[in-house]
Amino acid sequence: SFLARSAVRACAAPSSRLFSSSAARLTKVAVLGAGGGIGQPLSLLLKSDPLVTSLSLYDIRGAPGVAADVSHVDTASEVKGYAADQLDQALEGVKVVVIPAGVPRKPGMTRDDLFNTNASIVRDLAAAVARVAPEAHILVISNPVNSTVPIVAATLEKAGVFDPKRVFGVTTLDVVRAARFVSGLAGVTPSETPITVVGGHSGPTIVPLLSQNQHAKSITGEAYGKVVHRIQFGGDEVVQAKDGAGSATLSMAYAGAKFTNSLLRGLNGEKGVVTPTFVKSPLFADQGIDFFSSNVELGPNGVEKIHELGSLTAEEQKLLEACLPELKKNIEKGKAFVA
Numbered sequence: 620s621f622l623a624r625s626a627v628r629a630c631a632a633p634s635s636r637l638f639s640s641s642a643a644r645l646t647k648v649a650v651l652g653a654g655g656g657i658g659q660p661l662s663l664l665l666k667s668d669p670l671v672t673s674l675s676l677y678d679i680r681g682a683p684g685v686a687a688d689v690s691h692v693d694t695a696s697e698v699k700g701y702a703a704d705q706l707d708q709a710l711e712g713v714k715v716v717v718i719p720a721g722v723p724r725k726p727g728m729t730r731d732d733l734f735n736t737n738a739s740i741v742r743d744l745a746a747a748v749a750r751v752a753p754e755a756h757i758l759v760i761s762n763p764v765n766s767t768v769p770i771v772a773a774t775l776e777k778a779g780v781f782d783p784k785r786v787f788g789v790t791t792l793d794v795v796r797a798a799r800f801v802s803g804l805a806g807v808t809p810s811e812t813p814i815t816v817v818g819g820h821s822g823p824t825i826v827p828l829l830s831q832n833q834h835a836k837s838i839t840g841e842a843y844g845k846v847v848h849r850i851q852f853g854g855d856e857v858v859q860a861k862d863g864a865g866s867a868t869l870s871m872a873y874a875g876a877k878f879t880n881s882l883l884r885g886l887n888g889e890k891g892v893v894t895p896t897f898v899k900s901p902l903f904a905d906q907g908i909d910f911f912s913s914n915v916e917l918g919p920n921g922v923e924k925i926h927e928l929g930s931l932t933a934e935e936q937k938l939l940e941a942c943l944p945e946l947k948k949n950i951e952k953g954k955a956f957v958a
């Protein structure tokens with residue numbers, strides 16, 4: 620697993636790199652929304668990540684309790700919890716801010732249905748980050764990601780501190796689901812079916828590129844259509860099974876910790892850390908779509924290099940054509956909210 624891998628790396632790496640006391644290697648991570656269904660297990664997983672040296676847990680309710688609990692786990696990092704009126708303190712000195720604050724879906728809802736509630740939550744949290752930790756990397760989990768990421772970017776822009784290298788929409792759960800679902804069909808393990816998922820993070824804006832994996836490219840016909848649909852709408856399976864109690868929290872916490880670990884490895888100078896994420900992107904900017912998820916190389920400054928999509932099959936081209944107009948609407952809605 621990624622946790623085991625990073626632990627092995629932490630042990631194997633020269634001590635000058637990981638145990639240096641220089642400020643650059645002190646990695647304080649904040650979770651905003653730490654008391655929630657995602658926030659709690661995400662905080663636990665981040666406590667287990669050796670690349671996190673300090674963990675700052677904030678929520679409008681419950682974060683001090685989660686922090687007290689998680690702080691007993693026997694890893695080296697420090698954990699502190701912050702109450703509703705302590706957002707600024709929670710953000711002091713943080714390098715990475717992960718945001719799972721906001722309401723989740725109930726059966727029958729789309730991610731866009733969450734916009735009215737979550738847009739202002741995310742905007743207000745981004746404004747606080749701009750004020751207290753303007754150089755922090757911001758990882759947005761709160762839905763609708765296609766809109767909340769543009770909201771964060773526009774809020775930082777208004778404050779004069781937006782750096783497109785440091786704002787990420789977390790689409791890792793789509794990547795995790797794709798690897799899992801495709802591996803079963805291909806009869807291999809998920810580690811052999813890393814699937815590049817591009818576009819955005821909702822239904823038809825989720826575009827998995829199966830043709831780029833040697834095991835996945837043999838899936839065709841009805842099986843292909845089914846697995847693509849399952850990757851796009853996998854979240855609905857969880858929402859239905861939880862029957863009103865929320866959406867994916869545990870697999871999302873896993874995905875959020877996995878992406879955070881990738882970013883931290885990049886920030887620490889590891890080369891070749893590449894994963895899909897939803898960022899300000901030039902790929903479709905000529906069509907008025909200036910945020911897009913594709914493979915991104917992560918480095919010491921955050922986004923190091925945005926990869927092109929590579930070659931697509933006719934079927935993937937069709938998926939992309941269905942994605943673009945919807946994604947464009949979602950992005951514009953986010954921008955309009957801040958403007």
Ligand code: NAI
Binds near residue numbers: 653657658719761
């Ligand atoms: P939840 O309701 O269990 O937890 C949300 C937490 O946010 C609560 O503890 C609440 O007190 C807190 N919160 C609300 N307003 C806040 C504010 N202003 N400041 C700080 N904390 C605040 O919801 P859950 O299941 O944890 O989901 C959170 C979000 O993540 C939802 O928007 C959901 O749609 C999204 N999500 C995103 C996924 C992705 O792939 N990016 C996957 C699954 C969920």
